[in-house]
Amino acid sequence: MNLTEFNAFEIGELDEVETELAPRRPGRAEIEQAVRTLIAAAGDDPTREGVRDTPGRVAKAYREWFAGYRIDPKAFLSRVFEEAEGYEETVLLRDIPLVSTCEHHMAPITGKAHVAYRPNGKVVGIPKLSRLVDGYARRLQLQERLTNQIAHALDEALQPQGVAVVIEATHGCMSTRGVNQHGIAMVTKCWLGDFKRDDRLRRELMESIRGC
Numbered sequence: 001m002n003l004t005e006f007n008a009f010e011i012g013e014l015d016e017v018e019t020e021l022a023p024r025r026p027g028r029a030e031i032e033q034a035v036r037t038l039i040a041a042a043g044d045d046p047t048r049e050g051v052r053d054t055p056g057r058v059a060k061a062y063r064e065w066f067a068g069y070r071i072d073p074k075a076f077l078s079r080v081f082e083e084a085e086g087y088e089e090t091v092l093l094r095d096i097p098l099v100s101t102c103e104h105h106m107a108p109i110t111g112k113a114h115v116a117y118r119p120n121g122k123v124v125g126i127p128k129l130s131r132l133v134d135g136y137a138r139r140l141q142l143q144e145r146l147t148n149q150i151a152h153a154l155d156e157a158l159q160p161q162g163v164a165v166v167i168e169a170t171h172g173c174m175s176t177r178g179v180n181q182h183g184i185a186m187v188t189k190c191w192l193g194d195f196k197r198d199d200r201l202r203r204e205l206m207e208s209i210r211g212c
Protein backbone atom coordinates (compact mmCIF):
# COMPACT_ATOMS: atom_id res chain seq x y z
CA MET A 1 0.00 0.00 0.00
CA ASN A 2 1.47 3.34 -0.95
CA LEU A 3 1.11 6.51 1.04
CA THR A 4 -1.33 8.10 -1.38
CA GLU A 5 -3.69 5.21 -0.94
CA PHE A 6 -3.13 5.27 2.79
CA ASN A 7 -4.33 8.87 2.91
CA ALA A 8 -7.04 8.44 0.35
CA PHE A 9 -9.85 9.57 2.57
CA GLU A 10 -8.07 12.89 2.90
CA ILE A 11 -9.12 13.70 -0.62
CA GLY A 12 -12.81 13.24 -0.20
CA GLU A 13 -13.80 9.61 -0.32
CA LEU A 14 -16.08 10.28 2.62
CA ASP A 15 -18.07 13.34 3.48
CA GLU A 16 -16.66 15.35 6.31
CA VAL A 17 -18.70 15.00 9.45
CA GLU A 18 -18.69 16.75 12.77
CA THR A 19 -17.91 13.98 15.21
CA GLU A 20 -19.42 14.14 18.65
CA LEU A 21 -15.87 14.70 19.90
CA ALA A 22 -15.24 17.86 17.92
CA PRO A 23 -15.33 21.08 19.91
CA ARG A 24 -14.65 24.47 18.30
CA ARG A 25 -11.73 24.15 15.87
CA PRO A 26 -9.26 27.02 16.10
CA GLY A 27 -8.39 28.85 12.89
CA ARG A 28 -5.07 28.67 11.10
CA ALA A 29 -3.62 31.81 12.77
CA GLU A 30 -4.43 30.50 16.23
CA ILE A 31 -2.86 27.11 15.50
CA GLU A 32 0.28 28.71 14.11
CA GLN A 33 0.57 30.92 17.19
CA ALA A 34 0.34 27.84 19.40
CA VAL A 35 3.16 26.19 17.44
CA ARG A 36 5.31 29.33 17.78
CA THR A 37 4.74 29.08 21.54
CA LEU A 38 5.93 25.46 21.48
CA ILE A 39 9.02 26.40 19.47
CA ALA A 40 9.82 29.05 22.08
CA ALA A 41 9.12 26.51 24.84
CA ALA A 42 11.69 24.19 23.25
CA GLY A 43 14.21 26.99 23.64
CA ASP A 44 14.42 28.20 20.03
CA ASP A 45 13.52 31.48 18.38
CA PRO A 46 10.24 31.21 16.43
CA THR A 47 11.34 34.08 14.15
CA ARG A 48 14.57 32.31 13.10
CA GLU A 49 14.58 31.70 9.37
CA GLY A 50 14.79 27.90 9.55
CA VAL A 51 11.64 27.57 11.65
CA ARG A 52 9.69 30.57 10.35
CA ASP A 53 7.44 28.41 8.14
CA THR A 54 7.25 25.55 10.59
CA PRO A 55 3.94 26.60 12.20
CA GLY A 56 2.21 26.49 8.80
CA ARG A 57 3.68 23.07 8.08
CA VAL A 58 2.65 21.74 11.47
CA ALA A 59 -0.90 23.04 10.98
CA LYS A 60 -1.04 21.18 7.66
CA ALA A 61 0.42 18.02 9.17
CA TYR A 62 -2.23 18.16 11.89
CA ARG A 63 -4.95 17.96 9.28
CA GLU A 64 -3.42 14.71 8.12
CA TRP A 65 -2.50 13.20 11.48
CA PHE A 66 -5.95 13.93 12.88
CA ALA A 67 -8.03 13.42 9.75
CA GLY A 68 -9.96 10.76 11.66
CA TYR A 69 -11.91 13.45 13.53
CA ARG A 70 -13.45 14.68 10.31
CA ILE A 71 -14.96 11.37 9.26
CA ASP A 72 -17.03 8.55 10.66
CA PRO A 73 -14.79 5.49 10.06
CA LYS A 74 -17.84 3.20 10.18
CA ALA A 75 -18.94 4.74 6.89
CA PHE A 76 -16.11 2.82 5.16
CA LEU A 77 -18.12 -0.33 5.90
CA SER A 78 -21.40 0.94 4.52
CA ARG A 79 -21.02 -1.21 1.41
CA VAL A 80 -20.97 -4.93 2.10
CA PHE A 81 -21.10 -7.82 -0.34
CA GLU A 82 -23.31 -10.84 0.14
CA GLU A 83 -21.98 -13.05 -2.65
CA ALA A 84 -19.21 -14.81 -0.74
CA GLU A 85 -20.80 -18.21 -1.57
CA GLY A 86 -20.93 -19.45 1.97
CA TYR A 87 -17.29 -18.75 2.77
CA GLU A 88 -17.10 -19.13 6.52
CA GLU A 89 -13.40 -19.41 7.27
CA THR A 90 -11.28 -16.65 8.68
CA VAL A 91 -10.52 -13.67 6.48
CA LEU A 92 -7.33 -12.03 7.68
CA LEU A 93 -5.82 -8.76 6.57
CA ARG A 94 -2.32 -8.80 7.95
CA ASP A 95 0.28 -6.06 8.44
CA ILE A 96 -1.90 -3.01 7.89
CA PRO A 97 0.40 -0.02 8.45
CA LEU A 98 -0.67 1.89 11.53
CA VAL A 99 0.11 5.51 12.36
CA SER A 100 -1.57 7.04 15.35
CA THR A 101 -0.91 9.54 18.13
CA CYS A 102 -0.83 8.79 21.83
CA GLU A 103 -3.34 10.91 23.67
CA HIS A 104 -1.21 11.21 26.81
CA HIS A 105 1.92 12.68 25.18
CA MET A 106 0.83 13.50 21.62
CA ALA A 107 3.73 11.31 20.48
CA PRO A 108 3.51 8.99 17.47
CA ILE A 109 2.36 5.40 17.72
CA THR A 110 3.59 3.35 14.76
CA GLY A 111 3.10 -0.28 14.01
CA LYS A 112 0.86 -2.81 12.35
CA ALA A 113 -2.72 -3.87 12.71
CA HIS A 114 -4.03 -7.33 11.84
CA VAL A 115 -7.77 -7.51 11.28
CA ALA A 116 -9.67 -10.76 10.95
CA TYR A 117 -13.28 -11.87 10.80
CA ARG A 118 -15.30 -14.99 10.14
CA PRO A 119 -18.05 -14.04 7.68
CA ASN A 120 -21.69 -14.77 8.27
CA GLY A 121 -22.85 -14.08 4.72
CA LYS A 122 -21.41 -10.59 4.44
CA VAL A 123 -17.91 -9.56 3.41
CA VAL A 124 -16.32 -6.19 2.86
CA GLY A 125 -13.75 -4.93 0.34
CA ILE A 126 -10.19 -5.35 1.60
CA PRO A 127 -9.14 -1.69 1.22
CA LYS A 128 -12.06 -0.74 3.47
CA LEU A 129 -10.52 -2.63 6.36
CA SER A 130 -7.30 -0.66 6.14
CA ARG A 131 -9.27 2.59 5.86
CA LEU A 132 -11.26 1.61 8.93
CA VAL A 133 -8.01 1.15 10.86
CA ASP A 134 -6.67 4.43 9.53
CA GLY A 135 -9.87 6.32 10.30
CA TYR A 136 -9.77 5.45 14.00
CA ALA A 137 -5.96 5.68 14.18
CA ARG A 138 -5.85 9.27 12.98
CA ARG A 139 -7.15 10.61 16.25
CA LEU A 140 -5.61 11.01 19.68
CA GLN A 141 -5.69 7.45 20.85
CA LEU A 142 -4.96 4.78 23.38
CA GLN A 143 -3.85 1.59 21.67
CA GLU A 144 -6.33 -0.41 23.74
CA ARG A 145 -9.27 1.76 22.72
CA LEU A 146 -8.19 1.82 19.07
CA THR A 147 -8.12 -1.98 19.04
CA ASN A 148 -11.62 -2.22 20.48
CA GLN A 149 -13.10 0.48 18.23
CA ILE A 150 -11.92 -1.27 15.06
CA ALA A 151 -13.24 -4.64 16.25
CA HIS A 152 -16.64 -3.36 17.33
CA ALA A 153 -17.15 -1.30 14.16
CA LEU A 154 -16.51 -4.41 12.07
CA ASP A 155 -18.74 -6.50 14.29
CA GLU A 156 -21.59 -4.01 13.97
CA ALA A 157 -21.31 -3.65 10.19
CA LEU A 158 -20.90 -7.31 9.18
CA GLN A 159 -22.45 -9.19 12.09
CA PRO A 160 -19.88 -11.91 11.46
CA GLN A 161 -19.31 -15.13 13.42
CA GLY A 162 -16.25 -13.58 14.98
CA VAL A 163 -13.86 -10.64 14.86
CA ALA A 164 -10.24 -10.40 15.92
CA VAL A 165 -8.03 -7.34 15.94
CA VAL A 166 -4.38 -7.49 16.96
CA ILE A 167 -2.20 -4.38 17.04
CA GLU A 168 1.56 -4.33 17.59
CA ALA A 169 2.97 -0.84 17.94
CA THR A 170 5.86 1.20 19.21
CA HIS A 171 5.08 4.29 21.23
CA GLY A 172 7.18 7.40 20.68
CA CYS A 173 6.54 8.48 24.24
CA MET A 174 8.40 5.35 25.42
CA SER A 175 11.11 5.10 22.78
CA THR A 176 12.22 8.75 22.93
CA ARG A 177 11.90 9.65 26.59
CA GLY A 178 13.26 8.58 29.93
CA VAL A 179 15.21 5.37 29.54
CA ASN A 180 14.84 5.39 25.72
CA GLN A 181 13.43 1.92 25.46
CA HIS A 182 13.93 1.28 21.78
CA GLY A 183 12.33 -1.62 20.04
CA ILE A 184 9.69 -2.37 22.63
CA ALA A 185 6.36 -3.15 21.02
CA MET A 186 3.03 -3.13 22.76
CA VAL A 187 0.55 -5.78 21.65
CA THR A 188 -3.20 -5.40 22.15
CA LYS A 189 -5.96 -7.78 21.10
CA CYS A 190 -9.70 -7.78 20.86
CA TRP A 191 -11.54 -11.07 20.35
CA LEU A 192 -15.26 -11.18 19.63
CA GLY A 193 -17.67 -14.05 18.90
CA ASP A 194 -15.99 -17.27 17.74
CA PHE A 195 -12.55 -15.91 18.52
CA LYS A 196 -13.55 -15.21 22.09
CA ARG A 197 -15.03 -18.68 22.54
CA ASP A 198 -12.49 -20.83 20.72
CA ASP A 199 -8.83 -20.83 21.74
CA ARG A 200 -7.93 -23.02 18.74
CA LEU A 201 -9.10 -20.22 16.42
CA ARG A 202 -7.08 -17.70 18.37
CA ARG A 203 -3.98 -19.87 18.16
CA GLU A 204 -4.42 -20.42 14.42
CA LEU A 205 -4.88 -16.72 13.88
CA MET A 206 -1.76 -15.81 15.81
CA GLU A 207 0.15 -18.36 13.73
CA SER A 208 -1.19 -16.83 10.51
CA ILE A 209 -0.20 -13.39 11.72
CA ARG A 210 3.32 -14.54 12.41
CA GLY A 211 3.37 -16.07 8.93
CA CYS A 212 3.71 -19.72 10.00
Ligand SMILES: [Zn+2]
Binding pocket: 102, 103, 104, 105, 106, 107, 171, 173, 174
Ligand atom coordinates in the same frame (compact mmCIF):
# COMPACT_ATOMS: atom_id res chain seq x y z
ZN1 LIG B 1 2.21 8.32 25.52
